[in-house]
Amino acid sequence: NAGVMQNPRHLVRRRGQEARLRCSPMKGHSHVYWYRQLPEEGLKFMVYLQKENIIDESGMPKERFSAEFPKEGPSILRIQQVVRGDSAAYFCASSQSQGRGNEQYFGPGTRLTVT
Amino acid sequence: DQQVKQNSPSLSVQEGRISILNCDYTNSMFDYFLWYKKYPAEGPTFLISISSIKDKNEDGRFTVFLNKSAKHLSLHIVPSQPGDSAVYFCAASGAENSGAGSYQLTFGKGTKLSVIP
Numbered sequence: 001n002a003g004v005m006q007n008p009r010h011l012v013r014r015r016g017q018e019a020r021l022r023c024s025p026m027k028g029h030s031h032v033y034w035y036r037q038l039p040e041e042g043l044k045f046m047v048y049l050q051k052e053n054i055i056d057e058s059g060m061p062k063e064r065f066s067a068e069f070p071k072e073g074p075s076i077l078r079i080q081q082v083v084r085g086d087s088a089a090y091f092c093a094s095s096q097s098q099g100r101g102n103e104q105y106f107g108p109g110t111r112l113t114v115t
Numbered sequence: 116d117q118q119v120k121q122n123s124p125s126l127s128v129q130e131g132r133i134s135i136l137n138c139d140y141t142n143s144m145f146d147y148f149l150w151y152k153k154y155p156a157e158g159p160t161f162l163i164s165i166s167s168i169k170d171k172n173e174d175g176r177f178t179v180f181l182n183k184s185a186k187h188l189s190l191h192i193v194p195s196q197p198g199d200s201a202v203y204f205c206a207a208s209g210a211e212n213s214g215a216g217s218y219q220l221t222f223g224k225g226t227k228l229s230v231i232p
Contacts, residue, residue, distance in 0.1 A: 043222040044222070045220060056218075056219070091159070093158075095218075098218055100147055101147065101164060101206055102161045106158030106159045107158050108157050109157075
């Protein structure tokens with residue numbers, strides 16, 4: 001019974017390149033949340049998606065960041081033209097319904113390093 | 116503006132003794148509070164939660180206390196074990212029917228607990 005899966009676990013990109021982070025929710029879960037953890041900080045909400053819909057992207061930077069959760073396949077967080085400040089751990093969580101915290105199950109994260 | 120604050124970046128405790136991790140919040144709209152445990156290279160794992168209508172919730176060795184008037188909560192671990200060594204995050208969310216507030220978790224910066232054998 002696989003949990004939330006994220007890949008890659010580690011991603012190194014040069015400034016200006018694109019980063020694609022993937023998240024496969026737990027089986028039976030159709031709600032996905034992305035959080036970002038900057039160094040020495042707590043996790044911060046970025047975006048909440050359901051299949052084919054962005055429900056809340058209030059935590060997403062206005063430029064260069066986008067997210068999708070297609071009908072088939074994983075949720076993707078895309079960062080265009082990465083800058084050093086994008087270096088962080090990106091966590092995905094999933095839930096069966098629009099859940100309160102303990103119903104959100106977190107993946108292991110993708111650690112993005114921008115050189 | 117940090118709405119959830121964990122003022123102790125680290126804490127060391129002897130095995131068998133009590134660990135007390137503290138958390139303060141500023142947003143009066145928060146009504147549900149959670150503690151997560153995180154090991155290196157892993158995602159946060161839910162540990163215990165408390166609703167604002169309670170002042171205490173217990174689960175085995177873990178107890179969370181909530182003081183609403185002081186906007187303060189604490190996590191007690193008794194007895195502490197070496198396997199408890201991890202970073203502990205305090206998080207908060209709004210009411211069940213508050214829309215975005217119900218699912219957006221606001222996290223503190225974490226406290227690194229080291230339990231010494």
